[in-house]
Amino acid sequence: MVAIDIPTWAARMRAWRRGRLWSRQDLSRQLTDVADDTARDRLPSQERLTEMIRAWEAGEQRPDELYSELFCRAFGMNEAELFSGEAAGTTLWHHLTGIPLMAGTFSAEDEERTGRAIEDPRRTDEQTAAYFRTVLRAYSRPDLRPARTINALSPVFATIDALHREARSDIRQSLLLLSSQDAELISRMHYEGGNLAEALAWSDRALLAAHQAGDERLVAYTLARRAGLQDTRGNPEQVIDLAVAAREHVLSPPPLEAMARRHEAQGHAMAGAEDMCHRRLEESAEAPQESPKDDVPITFDYPAWVHNALAAGCLIQLHHPADAIEILERDLSEAPSNYLTAYNMACLAHAYADAHEGERSAGVARQALTMSRQTGAGRALEELRLIRDDLYRWSHPHRTHTRARVGVGG
Known part of the structure; x- marks a missing residue:
C-alpha cells in the first residue's frame, strides 16, 4: 500500500x-x-x-x-x-x-488479513467477507445517527465493490450479498435522515447487487424495503406493486412475507382502500415471525412495535386518529431515544392534530422536534412539517393570518 x-x-x-x-x-x-x-x-x-x-x-x-x-x-x-x-x-x-x-472487535490477525485482501483482492476469502459482515451488524443499531452510519458504511460499500470486481469467482457471491445488504442499510439511513432521493438511489444499488448474487430471498427483501421507502404523498400503486412482488417472490420466508404485507397495507392506506389495508395488517400480524436461521440470509428487524407503528401510520392516512393515538401512546411509553422513536412521536403529534387536540399535539411536537435534532431524524422533521400550520395557529391564536413557522427545518 x-x-x-x-x-x-x-x-x-x-x-x-x-x-x-x-x-x-x-x-x-x-x-x-x-x-x-x-x-x-x-x-x-x-x-x-x-x-x-x-x-x-x-x-x-x-x-x-x-x-x-x-x-x-x-x-x-x-x-x-x-x-x-x-x-x-x-x-x-x-x-x-x-x-x-x-x-x-477483531484480532490483529483479522485486521492484517483484511488489509492484505484490500491491497491484493486475490487474497479475499470467506474470512474477509466475515470481517465486513461483522462491521455491517455493528452499525445496524437504531441508536446511531443516520448520517454518521452513512459515513461509516459508504467506504465499506466502496471497498466491497472493489474487492468483488477483482476477487476470485468463488468468493464473489458472498461479496455481492454483503454489497446489497450494505447498500440497503445506507438506503434506509438516507430515508431516516430525510433524503428520499438518495434512499431510492441506494435501494437501486442494493437491488442490482441482490440480482447479481442470484439470491431470490435477498431480492424479495430489497423489494419489500423499497416499498417502505415510498413518499407517503407519492404513488400508492407503486408501493402496492413492490410489496406484492416481494411477498409473491420465490422462496419468500414468513417474516419477509409479513413485512411485505405491512408495506402493502401502507399503499392501500395511501389509496384510501380501508378494507384492503386492514386485511393486510391482520394477515401480517398472523404470519409467523421467525424462520430457521439457516434458511434466511439476512436479518429481519421488524419487531412487534414496528408493526404497530406501521399500523398507526395507516390509521392516520385513513383519518382514524383516535385509534392511531391509542397504539402510539402505548408503544412510546418506554421507547428508547433514537430516530425511530422521534418519528413515532412526530406521528403521534400528527394524530393529535387530526383529532383537533391542539395543546397535546404542540406538546408532543416539541418533544419530537428535540429528539429529532438529537438523533438526526430527518424523516421525523418531515412529518412535523405536515402539521406546522396547525402548530403555529395553536401557538399564535391571534395571528392566524400570518404564514406558519415552527422551526422544524433547523
Whole structure:
C-alpha cells in the first residue's frame, strides 16, 4: 500500500474516533467528561479543543501529557496502544479506505488479513467477507445517527465493490450479498435522515447487487424495503406493486412475507382502500415471525412495535386518529431515544392534530422536534412539517393570518 504523509499515531487517533462514530465535537466533549476536576479547569473551550483535535489528527503536533492521558481514558486504551501500537499496517489501511476501526472487535490477525485482501483482492476469502459482515451488524443499531452510519458504511460499500470486481469467482457471491445488504442499510439511513432521493438511489444499488448474487430471498427483501421507502404523498400503486412482488417472490420466508404485507397495507392506506389495508395488517400480524436461521440470509428487524407503528401510520392516512393515538401512546411509553422513536412521536403529534387536540399535539411536537435534532431524524422533521400550520395557529391564536413557522427545518 502507499504510505501516508502523517504520523501513524495521528492516523490512529482519527481512525479510533471514526470507528466510534464520534465527530471532533463529540470527542472534545468526551475528553472533558473523562477529566477530573483539576484537569477540567485547565481545558480550553469546547470550540478551541475541537480545533486542537483537528491539528492532532493532521499530525501537526502531538498531544502533551495531559491530553494523551485524556485520549487514553476516552478511547479505553493505554498510551503505548494509541501512540506507538504495533499495528501500523492496520492503521494505514483504515486511514486510506475510511473503513471504521472498531476497538476490541477483531484480532490483529483479522485486521492484517483484511488489509492484505484490500491491497491484493486475490487474497479475499470467506474470512474477509466475515470481517465486513461483522462491521455491517455493528452499525445496524437504531441508536446511531443516520448520517454518521452513512459515513461509516459508504467506504465499506466502496471497498466491497472493489474487492468483488477483482476477487476470485468463488468468493464473489458472498461479496455481492454483503454489497446489497450494505447498500440497503445506507438506503434506509438516507430515508431516516430525510433524503428520499438518495434512499431510492441506494435501494437501486442494493437491488442490482441482490440480482447479481442470484439470491431470490435477498431480492424479495430489497423489494419489500423499497416499498417502505415510498413518499407517503407519492404513488400508492407503486408501493402496492413492490410489496406484492416481494411477498409473491420465490422462496419468500414468513417474516419477509409479513413485512411485505405491512408495506402493502401502507399503499392501500395511501389509496384510501380501508378494507384492503386492514386485511393486510391482520394477515401480517398472523404470519409467523421467525424462520430457521439457516434458511434466511439476512436479518429481519421488524419487531412487534414496528408493526404497530406501521399500523398507526395507516390509521392516520385513513383519518382514524383516535385509534392511531391509542397504539402510539402505548408503544412510546418506554421507547428508547433514537430516530425511530422521534418519528413515532412526530406521528403521534400528527394524530393529535387530526383529532383537533391542539395543546397535546404542540406538546408532543416539541418533544419530537428535540429528539429529532438529537438523533438526526430527518424523516421525523418531515412529518412535523405536515402539521406546522396547525402548530403555529395553536401557538399564535391571534395571528392566524400570518404564514406558519415552527422551526422544524433547523
